[in-house]
Amino acid sequence: xxxxxxxxxxxxxxxxxxxxxxxxxxxxxxxxxxxxxxxxxxxxxxxxxxxxxxxxxxxxxxxxxxxxxxxxxxxxxxxxxxxxxxxxxxxxxxxxxxxxxxxxxxxxxxxxxxxxxxxxxxxxxxxxxxxxxxxxxxxxxxxxxxxxxxxxxxxxxxxxxxxxxxxxxxxxxxxxxxxxxxxxxxxxxxxxxxxxxxxxxxxxxxxxxxxxxxxxxxxxxxxxxxxxxxxxxxxxxxxxxxxxxxxxxxxxxxxxxxxxxxxxxxxxxxxxxxxxxxxxxxxxxxxxxxxxxxxxxxxxxxxxxxxxxxxxxxxxxxxxxxxxxxxxxxxxxxxxxxxxxxxxxxx
Numbered sequence: 001x002x003x004x005x006x007x008x009x010x011x012x013x014x015x016x017x018x019x020x021x022x023x024x025x026x027x028x029x030x031x032x033x034x035x036x037x038x039x040x041x042x043x044x045x046x047x048x049x050x051x052x053x054x055x056x057x058x059x060x061x062x063x064x065x066x067x068x069x070x071x072x073x074x075x076x077x078x079x080x081x082x083x084x085x086x087x088x089x090x091x092x093x094x095x096x097x098x099x100x101x102x103x104x105x106x107x108x109x110x111x112x113x114x115x116x117x118x119x120x121x122x123x124x125x126x127x128x129x130x131x132x133x134x135x136x137x138x139x140x141x142x143x144x145x146x147x148x149x150x151x152x153x154x155x156x157x158x159x160x161x162x163x164x165x166x167x168x169x170x171x172x173x174x175x176x177x178x179x180x181x182x183x184x185x186x187x188x189x190x191x192x193x194x195x196x197x198x199x200x201x202x203x204x205x206x207x208x209x210x211x212x213x214x215x216x217x218x219x220x221x222x223x224x225x226x227x228x229x230x231x232x233x234x235x236x237x238x239x240x241x242x243x244x245x246x247x248x249x250x251x252x253x254x255x256x257x258x259x260x261x262x263x264x265x266x267x268x269x270x271x272x273x274x275x276x277x278x279x280x281x282x283x284x285x286x287x288x289x290x291x292x293x294x295x296x297x298x299x300x301x302x303x304x305x306x307x308x309x310x311x312x313x314x315x316x317x318x319x320x321x322x323x324x325x326x327x328x329x330x331x332x333x334x335x336x337x338x339x340x341x342x343x344x345x346x347x
Contacts, residue, residue: 003031004048009060017054019333026347051080081340086284092135106299109221116160123152131220142169163214230290232274236339239319241266
């Protein structure tokens with residue numbers, strides 16, 4: 001057995017993948033780092049029994065892994081993680097919606113539009129508010145609420161014209177807006193933007209290859225009264241869960257940093273749904289964000305196979321697929337490696 005840890009497009013392991021390296025080293029499992037820019041890439045992959053990768057949020061990584069995955073698994077016969085079912089919907093909320101909706105899983109009611117005219121017609125004949133989402137955007141970025149047709153038209157003109165840069169969806173409810181930051185912080189953000197555009201300040205974004213998003217938008221039904229969401233992470237037959245509270249004076253929980261790990265407060269219906277989806281769709285691992293509808297029935301807001309590892313490790317234990325509780329904190333990477341390699345890791 002030899003594990004290939006595929007580096008990201010920026011030629012490094014992300015902090016999440018560094019934990020893979022740490023665990024493999026402690027357990028003396030042979031591994032090698034594989035540079036996707038290397039001229040010997042194919043021979044290095046062929047020399048491995050397993051290939052392991054974890055996407056960053058950079059767009060290039062999606063292209064990189066999809067390309068290498070197909071060759072590694074289907075030509076070279078190397079076992080790959082994540083599998084295609086797991087990574088296909090990553091960082092694409094429209095894919096997530098269509099995938100879950102097609103299987104009649106409880107995804108929150110949404111509308112998807114691929115051109116301006118259809119989106120404009122929808123706005124003229126709907127009742128507000130709606131939550132607007134672009135396919136890509138982590139930590140609640142590019143997720144806003146619109147309360148009037150004027151707000152909606154402003155957004156669709158942006159999406160179906162020049163497009164949207166990272167974190168720049170134009171709405172008063174976006175996280176970097178004046179109404180959210182206040183005068184001092186907003187002025188500082190504007191000054192920083194000017195300095196970046198004039199190249200007087202170096203851009204410190206980890207993945208500057210993020211592409212402009214355009215010509216696709218999702219309108220999601222707004223469900224008021226949710227003070228938190230329930231995040232469930234399924235890794236094999238283990239289910240980790242905690243609640244994330246929404247930001248002050250906001251409707252978004254992602255990135256708030258305010259969470260509750262007490263298992264007594266978890267709605268087990270969320271775990272039942274998450275386990276059933278992961279099993280049916282053959283996900284290696286997946287995180288599900290649940291909120292409630294008007295009848296207090298949990299529905300899926302978003303899914304992603306990438307998540308913050310230390311928040312999962314903070315959980316005091318996990319449920320198995322029979323909803324039996326197991327005490328003990330676990331790093332998600334440890335669980336994923338045990339499943340992927342089919343071995344018992346002691347350290």
